[in-house]
Amino acid sequence: xxxxxxxxxxxxxxxxxxxxxxxxxxxxxxxxxxxxxxxxxxxxxxxxxxxxxxxxxxxxxxxxxxxxxxxxxxxxxxxxxxxxxxxxxxxxxxxxxxxxxxxxxxxxxxxxxxxxxxxxxxxxxxxxxxxxxxxxxxxxxxxxxxxxxxxxxxxxxxxxxxxxxxxxxxxxxxxxxxxxxxxxxxxxxxxxxxxxxxxxxxxxxxxxxxxxxxxxxxxxxxxxxxxxxxxxxxxxxxxxxxxxxxxxxxxxxxxxxxxxxxxxxxxxxxxxxxxxxxxxxxxxxxxxxxxxxxxxxxxxxxxxxxxxxxxxxxxxxxxxxxxxxxxxxxxxxxxxxxxxxxxxxxx
Amino acid sequence: xxxxxxxxxxxxxxxxxxxxxxxxxxxxxxxxxxxxxxxxxxxxxxxxxxxxxxxxxxxxxxxxxxxxxxxxxxxxxxxxxxxxxxxxxxxxxxxxxxxxxxxxxxxxxxxxxxxxxxxxxxxxxxxxxxxxxxxxxxxxxxxxxxxxxxxxxxxxxxxxxxxxxxxxxxxxxxxxxxxxxxxxxxxxxxxxxxxxxxxxxxxxxxxxxxxxxxxxxxxxxxxxxxxxxxxxxxxxxxxxxxxxxxxxxxxxxxxxxxxxxxxxxxxx
Numbered sequence: 001x002x003x004x005x006x007x008x009x010x011x012x013x014x015x016x017x018x019x020x021x022x023x024x025x026x027x028x029x030x031x032x033x034x035x036x037x038x039x040x041x042x043x044x045x046x047x048x049x050x051x052x053x054x055x056x057x058x059x060x061x062x063x064x065x066x067x068x069x070x071x072x073x074x075x076x077x078x079x080x081x082x083x084x085x086x087x088x089x090x091x092x093x094x095x096x097x098x099x100x101x102x103x104x105x106x107x108x109x110x111x112x113x114x115x116x117x118x119x120x121x122x123x124x125x126x127x128x129x130x131x132x133x134x135x136x137x138x139x140x141x142x143x144x145x146x147x148x149x150x151x152x153x154x155x156x157x158x159x160x161x162x163x164x165x166x167x168x169x170x171x172x173x174x175x176x177x178x179x180x181x182x183x184x185x186x187x188x189x190x191x192x193x194x195x196x197x198x199x200x201x202x203x204x205x206x207x208x209x210x211x212x213x214x215x216x217x218x219x220x221x222x223x224x225x226x227x228x229x230x231x232x233x234x235x236x237x238x239x240x241x242x243x244x245x246x247x248x249x250x251x252x253x254x255x256x257x258x259x260x261x262x263x264x265x266x267x268x269x270x271x272x273x274x275x276x277x278x279x280x281x282x283x284x285x286x287x288x289x290x291x292x293x294x295x296x297x298x299x300x301x302x303x304x305x306x307x308x309x310x311x312x313x314x315x316x317x318x319x320x321x322x323x324x325x326x327x328x329x330x331x332x333x334x335x336x337x338x339x340x341x342x343x344x345x346x347x
Numbered sequence: 348x349x350x351x352x353x354x355x356x357x358x359x360x361x362x363x364x365x366x367x368x369x370x371x372x373x374x375x376x377x378x379x380x381x382x383x384x385x386x387x388x389x390x391x392x393x394x395x396x397x398x399x400x401x402x403x404x405x406x407x408x409x410x411x412x413x414x415x416x417x418x419x420x421x422x423x424x425x426x427x428x429x430x431x432x433x434x435x436x437x438x439x440x441x442x443x444x445x446x447x448x449x450x451x452x453x454x455x456x457x458x459x460x461x462x463x464x465x466x467x468x469x470x471x472x473x474x475x476x477x478x479x480x481x482x483x484x485x486x487x488x489x490x491x492x493x494x495x496x497x498x499x500x501x502x503x504x505x506x507x508x509x510x511x512x513x514x515x516x517x518x519x520x521x522x523x524x525x526x527x528x529x530x531x532x533x534x535x536x537x538x539x540x541x542x543x544x545x546x547x548x549x550x551x552x553x554x555x556x557x558x559x560x561x562x563x564x565x566x567x568x569x570x571x572x573x574x575x576x577x578x579x580x581x582x583x584x585x586x587x588x589x590x591x592x593x594x595x596x597x598x599x600x601x602x603x604x605x606x607x608x609x610x611x612x613x614x615x
Binding site: 004226239 | 401424425427428432438439451453456460461463469508
């Protein structure tokens with residue numbers, strides 16, 4: 001009998017961490033200005049051990065532009081991927097993902113409403129770092145509740161879980177329209193930036209909220225992990241999980257809130273990037289199986305790698321012009337969604 | 348059967364309703380080493396009684412007591428799952444798991460939050476598969492099993508919980524008669540050998556008349572009569588319950604053979 005061991009989880013996580021480091025090094029080197037490997041190593045070594053390289057343009061690109069962006073894309077990808085894996089177990093449907101379920105749109109709505117309110121009240125939005133991610137979380141949580149309500153409550157049958165998904169898709173498009181109306185009516189100056197952000201974009205200059213978001217995501221992951229075994233059983237069926245000792249209603253509410261929280265946090269900075277929560281868990285399941293105890297850490301790291309690389313493609317494909325990263329993930333994710341829904345596989 | 352055995356799990360004057368009352372004032376107790384059967388027509392409330400006894404539903408009034416003192420409502424799901432194993436009517440399919448992995452799920456209530464199944468859990472799981480006669484299938488996929496084997500697997504998962512109490516809901520439904528008999532024989536043997544307190548809910552009178560030690564007859568949400576099989580399984584009681592005539596014949600083993608009389612002259 002094959003049993004999952006802690007050692008396997010640690011080994012897989014370590015391997016993925018090394019893969020992430022390789023991907024990050026690659027992403028640091030490429031871009032509209034290529035930094036040769038020799039220079040890269042020299043700059044990194046000097047940064048860590050030596051005096052700061054004032055005025056070196058390469059150093060500025062590396063440490064003020066690319067490094068924060070790599071960090072940001074990793075955090076965003078990890079969060080969306082693990083939120084997708086959690087929603088899939090919860091709804092027993094491999095097509096569930098924060099974007100498809102409307103959670104991401106809800107988070108954008110929260111962010112937009114927050115920006116409009118702070119602007120109209122004359123509050124300096126940047127001064128209150130917690131506001132944006134918190135508003136995004138509230139938006140995400142409200143949409144989850146609305147999706148639940150529209151779908152008519154319970155997820156007992158597989159039909160119920162399909163209805164939830166459908167309700168999510170419908171509400172997502174509805175809320176996206178509201179978002180566009182809100183944004184257009186407030187005559188914001190940076191229309192291109194907003195348009196990109198609505199598709200999912202990581203090109204905005206990083207600020208202090210990056211650390212806050214990273215903190216929320218890490219705490220969210222730590223809170224989510226203890227539910228992984230219970231979610232394994234819930235993915236089999238709620239009544240079975242209950243019979244086997246899982247406090248099903250409590251676990252469901254907790255996981256919904258945590259997944260909405262981390263989705264909200266990353267959408268507030270990166271926008272509703274599509275399908276990461278669909279693609280990454282699917283690929284990781286093919287590699288490491290369905291057990292959430294190994295899936296969650298693996299998909300967390302894999303989501304970081306995937307989004308980091310997708311963002312690197314987004315900023316190099318048409319360089320010096322940049323695509324929003326959401327375009328790249330949608331180009332990969334939409335066909336996968338169709339493939340998965342045609343195969344009608346279950347978790 | 349010793350009538351003096353203390354009930355491990357009992358319902359005292361329990362009622363439950365969704366919109367309409369489903370179960371009215373039911374009292375029933377399970378004792379170690381005995382199979383208790385609930386028989387009744389569809390919609391008589393027997394599954395609801397099982398779910399109340401398993402703590403899946405909470406009674407609107409009355410009490411479910413464990414060991415005659417602890418109210419089930421005060422316990423968490425994990426504590427309940429360590430004592431009571433349920434084989435539900437519509438269990439999850441788990442088709443992509445192996446038989447051993449599926450049965451191992453029964454260890455869940457004994458693991459801590461960050462706990463991983465250890466060698467001890469594997470031992471217990473394999474023993475449970477052995478009891479359910481599935482050892483040679485342990486590495487097969489669940490979807491490869493036949494209907495009867497699947498039911499035995501659900502029993503194995505329940506046994507892996509190391510419960511004192513076993514609640515089986517329509518355990519033999521949709522199976523051929525030979526598999527039904529084989530399963531009930533297995534359940535009765537395990538109950539007697541391992542001193543389990545077993546409840547079997549079924550509408551197959553002939554099976555329960557053959558294998559149960561105690562029987563309760565239910566209709567319209569109430570228990571019409573209960574007691575040892577010899578007292579309960581009588582022609583008069585069955586006519587009242589089902590509106591059909593029956594032939595009831597005691598067997599040398601102490602159990603009963605029950606046959607419905609499918610004749611034009613039977614009273615309806």
